[in-house]
Amino acid sequence: MPQRTVRAADRHVTETGWLTSRHGFSFGDHYDPDNTHHGMLLVCNDEIVLPGQGFDTHPHAETEIVTWVLSGSLVHQDSRGHSGVIHPGLAQRMSAGTGIEHSERNDHAETSEPVHYIQMWLMPDDTGHDPDYQQRDISTELTAGGLIPVASGERAHDSAIRIRNSGATLWVARLAAGEHVTIPRARFTHLFVTDGAVRIESELLQTGDTLRADDLGGSVLTAVTDAEALIWTMNKTLGE
Numbered sequence: 001m002p003q004r005t006v007r008a009a010d011r012h013v014t015e016t017g018w019l020t021s022r023h024g025f026s027f028g029d030h031y032d033p034d035n036t037h038h039g040m041l042l043v044c045n046d047e048i049v050l051p052g053q054g055f056d057t058h059p060h061a062e063t064e065i066v067t068w069v070l071s072g073s074l075v076h077q078d079s080r081g082h083s084g085v086i087h088p089g090l091a092q093r094m095s096a097g098t099g100i101e102h103s104e105r106n107d108h109a110e111t112s113e114p115v116h117y118i119q120m121w122l123m124p125d126d127t128g129h130d131p132d133y134q135q136r137d138i139s140t141e142l143t144a145g146g147l148i149p150v151a152s153g154e155r156a157h158d159s160a161i162r163i164r165n166s167g168a169t170l171w172v173a174r175l176a177a178g179e180h181v182t183i184p185r186a187r188f189t190h191l192f193v194t195d196g197a198v199r200i201e202s203e204l205l206q207t208g209d210t211l212r213a214d215d216l217g218g219s220v221l222t223a224v225t226d227a228e229a230l231i232w233t234m235n236k237t238l239g240e
Contacts, residue, residue, distance in 0.1 A: 008208025011046070018053035022046040024192070024210055038212045039188030039234030040168050043121035046208065048114050049074070054105025060096035064122045064163045066151050066170060067092045067104075068230060070194055072115030078102035082133035086117070089139035091150045091160040095124065097131035118194060118230060123238060124164035125153070136160045142174050147181040147231075154235075167236035173198075175223035185217025186233030196227025205229075 012030035014021040021027075024044030026036050036042070042063075049055075054074070067074065067086055074086045078094065079101040085108050086092045094102065106115040138160045141148050152159035152169035159169065173181050175198070183189060183200070191200065191211040198205050200221045205211055221229065 003211065003213040005203060005205070006210040006212070008206070011208070018050040020048045022208070037238055038190050039232065039237050040122045040165055041120060041190050041232050041234065042123065043119065044190070044192060044210070045119045046116075047119060048116045049104075049106040050114050051111055052107055054107060055103060056105075057101050057103045059099060059101050060094075061099045062124060062127045063096045064124050064165055065094045065096065066120045066122075066161075066163065067094075067117055068120075068150070068172070068194075069115065069117040072106060072113050072117075073108045073111055074115045074117055075105050075108050076102060076133075078131070078133065080131050080133065084133075084135050086135065089142055090135055090137050092135040093133070093151055093161045093163055095129065095132040095164055097129040098127075100131035118192070120170070120230075120232070122163065122165050122168055125166050126164075129164065134161045142172070145174050145176065145179065147171050147173050147184075150230075165236075168232060168234045171231040171233065173221060173227075173229045173231060175221075175227050175229075177223050177225050177227075180220050180222040183216045183219045183221055183231065184233050185215055186235050187215055188232075188234040188237060189213050189216040190232040190234070191216070191221070192230045194228045194230060197224040198222060198227050198229055199224055 149159035
């Protein structure tokens with residue numbers, strides 16, 4: 001596909017009394033047949049949930065769900081007995097497998113602020129597995145900065161958490177102004193700026209902007225301000 005930039009303001013938005021959810025792809029009532037996925041990535045939702053609110057128990061199946069909290073905290077509980085408080089610096093993944101029910105709420109006892117997080121869904125390599133859950137604090141690695149593998153199914157990458165997709169890796173770039181990293185090679189790249197401003201080649205991207213392209217491997221990502229970006233590199237697409 002040709003390189004495509006999606007600006008923050010151009011995303012579809014779902015709003016309720018307690019939720020603001022900005023969608024990177026078709027989601028819920030917002031359907032665009034030309035915007036259903038990129039590579040193996042199906043969902044990239046930028047969500048804000050008010051205190052004391054959230055998603056009550058609901059089902060998922062055969063989906064890898066990765067959540068990255070930007071501020072506040074999100075309480076996860078599921079029907080397999082997993083629970084956790086997801087906060088900034090914590091990598092978290094739920095593999096829905098053959099079926100699981102879970103809730104995600106901003107109701108931790110110590111919370112008094114909205115929770116802001118990015119949730120990303122991918123297809124697994126195959127179906128029929130038991131549901132699974134994993135979380136790991138990577139605050140120390142983030143403090144060091146640079147490009148950090150957060151979630152991967154590729155053997156070559158020693159990521160913080162593992163996903164059931166052998167062709168996909170999620171990286172986080174945490175950069176001070178002026179610092180740069182090189183994008184890893186893959187057939188498909190999805191880059192989302194969670195904070196600040198970055199430049200990749202001649203393209204300026206700011207908070208909430210997305211860049212989708214075929215292989216951007218070797219391209220240099222430079223922070224214009226202190227910034228963070230989530231980068232999916234993928235070697236497969238749906239149907240392969």
